[in-house]
Structure formats: C-alpha cells, structure tokens
Amino acid sequence: MHTAIERVVQAAPVVPVMVIENIEHAVPLAKALVAGGLPVLEITLRTECALEAIRLIKREVDGAIVGAGTVNTPADVDRAVAAGSEFLVSPGSTPDLIDAAIASGVPILPGVNSPSEVMALMARGFKYLKFFPAEAAGGVPMLKSIGGPLPQVKFCPTGGVSLKNLSSYLSLPNVVCVGGSWMAPVELMRSGDWSAIETLAREARAAAEQ
Numbered sequence: 001m002h003t004a005i006e007r008v009v010q011a012a013p014v015v016p017v018m019v020i021e022n023i024e025h026a027v028p029l030a031k032a033l034v035a036g037g038l039p040v041l042e043i044t045l046r047t048e049c050a051l052e053a054i055r056l057i058k059r060e061v062d063g064a065i066v067g068a069g070t071v072n073t074p075a076d077v078d079r080a081v082a083a084g085s086e087f088l089v090s091p092g093s094t095p096d097l098i099d100a101a102i103a104s105g106v107p108i109l110p111g112v113n114s115p116s117e118v119m120a121l122m123a124r125g126f127k128y129l130k131f132f133p134a135e136a137a138g139g140v141p142m143l144k145s146i147g148g149p150l151p152q153v154k155f156c157p158t159g160g161v162s163l164k165n166l167s168s169y170l171s172l173p174n175v176v177c178v179g180g181s182w183m184a185p186v187e188l189m190r191s192g193d194w195s196a197i198e199t200l201a202r203e204a205r206a207a208a209e210q
C-alpha cells in the first residue's frame, strides 16, 4: 500500500498543483499539462468543482495520473477516493488522516516539515513524503539537513517552488520530484490560453531534466 506512491512520484519530475475554479477549464488544462510533459496532476480540493474535475480528467485525458491535493480530513479521503483519485496529497499529517488513507488503499503523499514528523511517518512505513511549505520551512538547506540523519526518506517539496529554484531541489539525493502551481496560473486559465500553459509545462520539464 505504501509502495504504490513510488509509481506516482517517479512518473514525472514536476507535479502541477491545480486550483480549478471553473469545471470547463479542467480538461483543456490537464491536456495542456500532459502535452507539455507533466502527466502527474494534483487537483486541490479547494474549489467546488474539484471532485468533478478529477472525474472528468480521469475519463477524458489520456496519459494523466490524477490525484487529489489539500486532502485534510478522513472525509476528504472518502470523497477524493470516490471521485477516482489515483493518489492523495496532504499539506500536513494527522494520525486520523493517515489511518483513513491507509484504509482506503489509495496511496498518500503526506505533508511534513520537521524531523519528528518524518520519523513518525517512517515508523508507519512511509518512504515518500511531501515537504511543505518548502521555501518557508527552510527550503534546500532544511532538506539537506534532514537527509543527514534520515536519508532513507524521499521528498516532493512544494510551496514556493518555481522554475528558478526547482533544479536546486531536484539535485538533492532525497528529492524525488517537486510540486507547484506556477504552470497553471489563474489568469491563463481564465483567458483559455492553453498553449501558454503547455509552454510553461514544457519549460518546467526541461528545467527538471537539465
């Protein structure tokens, strides 16, 4: 159950964090990101249409690996799983949330930003965690420091990651991928500029592979 997250975090070096305010944006946005080389999509449960967006993208966008973000409670786990989420992402981790995710059988990338949180999840068998909010919680130096005593855990840093700093994160041995919202800016979604979004995705993928 914990290992299935490996397939998700290793499928792409950059994970777009998507806040979809209009259901009509869901499919063209996802298609643009996948076409730009970013197939792993995190749809945050922060908007009313998020669950419908997960359902639609799963049905209509070939090659997408669709997960739910902002999964904060056991109830969020239930609705994300019911919508067909292939993975779950949370900003932090509580025992109740982790229990619910494990019981659901859908892999979760739980959020942490301290050694004690990392150790608590290691004790439950987790090897992949989200480091959030990455920049505000110490960024690259913090992850480097955590990697000293706790090298077996790999992270997906998210929160303040950008085209400018993604390679410094990805060059760390304990970073498997990064996440961020910069490839899906609300202005480009509102103007329907899907080709500009595809370009942002392509740039992110290229920067990650350098």
Ligand code: 3PG
Residues within 6 Å of the ligand: 017, 069, 132, 158, 159, 160, 161, 179, 180, 181, 182
């Ligand atoms: C989030 O959950 O909002 C993500 O961490 C995205 O952060 P970002 O907007 O700084 O990329």
